[in-house]
Amino acid sequence: MFSMRTLKTSEAATLLNVSPNTLRAWERRFGYPQPQRSAGRHRLYTHGEVAALRDALGQGLSISSAVSRAREALSTDTHTLVGALARFELDRADSAMESALALRSLERSVEEVLLPSLDELDDRYGIDSAPWALAARWADGWLRRAQRLVPPPVRPHAILVGDATRNELDPEALGVRALELFCGRSGARVVALPVSGVSGLADVVESLSPDAVVIAGSHLPDDDVALWAYRVRAAAGPLPTALFRRARHDAKLRTTGTRVLSDAPFAAHRQLLALIDGRDATRLHDVPALCALGEEVDRHEAHV
Amino acid sequence: MRRLRALRSVEVDDRGLELVAFCGHCGQAPPGPQPSRVCGHCGLGLVLRASSDVAPRNGEPFLVIDSTLSVCAVSAEAEELLGIDETTAVNRHIADFLVPADANAPSSDNLLALLVVAASGGGAPRTAVVRPRTEFGVRFRVRIGSCGPPHAALLVLAA
Numbered sequence: 001m002f003s004m005r006t007l008k009t010s011e012a013a014t015l016l017n018v019s020p021n022t023l024r025a026w027e028r029r030f031g032y033p034q035p036q037r038s039a040g041r042h043r044l045y046t047h048g049e050v051a052a053l054r055d056a057l058g059q060g061l062s063i064s065s066a067v068s069r070a071r072e073a074l075s076t077d078t079h080t081l082v083g084a085l086a087r088f089e090l091d092r093a094d095s096a097m098e099s100a101l102a103l104r105s106l107e108r109s110v111e112e113v114l115l116p117s118l119d120e121l122d123d124r125y126g127i128d129s130a131p132w133a134l135a136a137r138w139a140d141g142w143l144r145r146a147q148r149l150v151p152p153p154v155r156p157h158a159i160l161v162g163d164a165t166r167n168e169l170d171p172e173a174l175g176v177r178a179l180e181l182f183c184g185r186s187g188a189r190v191v192a193l194p195v196s197g198v199s200g201l202a203d204v205v206e207s208l209s210p211d212a213v214v215i216a217g218s219h220l221p222d223d224d225v226a227l228w229a230y231r232v233r234a235a236a237g238p239l240p241t242a243l244f245r246r247a248r249h250d251a252k253l254r255t256t257g258t259r260v261l262s263d264a265p266f267a268a269h270r271q272l273l274a275l276i277d278g279r280d281a282t283r284l285h286d287v288p289a290l291c292a293l294g295e296e297v298d299r300h301e302a303h304v
Numbered sequence: 305m306r307r308l309r310a311l312r313s314v315e316v317d318d319r320g321l322e323l324v325a326f327c328g329h330c331g332q333a334p335p336g337p338q339p340s341r342v343c344g345h346c347g348l349g350l351v352l353r354a355s356s357d358v359a360p361r362n363g364e365p366f367l368v369i370d371s372t373l374s375v376c377a378v379s380a381e382a383e384e385l386l387g388i389d390e391t392t393a394v395n396r397h398i399a400d401f402l403v404p405a406d407a408n409a410p411s412s413d414n415l416l417a418l419l420v421v422a423a424s425g426g427g428a429p430r431t432a433v434v435r436p437r438t439e440f441g442v443r444f445r446v447r448i449g450s451c452g453p454p455h456a457a458l459l460v461l462a463a
Contacts, residue, residue, distance in 0.1 A: 016340070016342075017339045017340030017342065018340060018342045018347060019347070021347070022342065022347035025347050025348065026347075026348075029348060029391065030391060057340075057341060057342070057350065058341075059454060060350060060376075061328060061350065061352065061368050061370065061376035061377050061452075061454070061456050062328045062329070062349060062350055062368065062376055062377030062378075062390065062394065063329070063342070063348060063349060063350060064376075064377065064390050064391050064394040065376045065377065065394050065395070066350070068394055068395055
């Protein structure tokens with residue numbers, strides 16, 4: 001389901017009939033093709049991007065216009081997905097994602113095709129509409145299917161996600177599912193629990209032994225989140241804590257070491273893994289965070 | 305048999321003038337036969353062809369415009385001269401950057417008409433006077449002709 005052909009720099013350069021240096025110069029000047037990195041930090045180009053550029057170069061008048069045309073060709077997946085979901089054609093929506101995956105990594109397919117398509121449907125119909133409900137349920141199902149195909153964890157890390165979204169129709173929920181998926185694909189063990197359920201939480205936390213806690217979503221109020229965070233802290237002790245897509249509540253928060261992750265799931269998952277590894281934590285948004293939450297937790301502790 | 309070393313084959317346009325190749329970014333002629341259209345000197349432009357009386361010479365700045373009058377390429381010298389960046393100029397209308405500045409021209413649409421004709425691959429090279437859209441004290445004499453492939457208008461700002 002998630003196979004994607006990638007090319008090394010030399011292979012991509014050969015396909016385009018240019019030198020590897022030229023390819024790197026294009027990356028700097030035009031931001032395209034945009035390679036991923038292998039485990040050894042080598043560039044890996046997606047075949048679809050390179051092939052689209054090769055076709056565009058044949059008919060172009062400049063590299064810039066060819067890049068623009070290649071980008072346009074790749075963006076057709078988003079248009080196709082939006083069109084399919086707007087017409088309630090779920091099979092066609094599945095096909096659109098399959099096409100996207102042929103050209104991009106799963107992470108980029110989610111961030112560049114799936115999430116923007118849902119954003120557009122949100123703008124077009126609103127989250128109280130039937131088209132949004134159908135599209136959001138389809139996207140939620142797609143992301144959960146992808147999660148089931150994630151290989152077993154290889155990192156020694158475990159992440160506990162406190163899900164503060166309303167339900168799968170909450171626009172933030174898809175971002176949270178994407179974050180879980182990306183962390184899982186990076187080899188971490190991820191468990192998401194609703195913030196509203198604290199009964200038996202200590203048993204789960206003790207069993208999971210999380211290395212970090214993420215509070216994701218902005219639907220539930222700080223009081224609920226604080227109670228949940230208190231129970232987690234009581235069971236596992238102090239842990240690195242991060243907020244994801246809880247923007248509505250950021251302004252009230254003061255620092256207790258909690259970090260605010262990027263709203264983009266891929267960037268957020270990298271920041272989260274860095275936070276756990278204890279490296280590069282300064283790259284996280286240095287927003288002084290969590291205070292209403294910290295104060296609430298302290299208050300709960302005082303009561304106890 | 306005597307060897308004729310001085311002879312070489314040349315491509316000519318429909319007026320019998322030699323077609324010369326140049327890079328759409330650095331303006332240099334390609335170093336030799338190339339496996340691709342990408343310039344072997346700078347790697348940042350595609351090799352285009354134009355009649356020898358239109359093609360840029362000696363580092364003259366130039367722009368390439370398609371039949372919808374959208375900018376398709378901006379040479380490195382033109383980027384510097386006009387203070388624009390090719391990556392942001394591409395796909396924008398030429399009138400966002402250059403406008404007619406010849407008071408004696410028959411109409412203000414003259415420049416655009418010349419560009420449309422040149423972009424369709426027809427007509428002899430013409431000249432016009434233009435100015436940057438946001439500058440009133442600067443004028444450039446330009447040569448306008450065809451280039452490609454595919455067909456496009458070449459606007460060379462004369463030195």
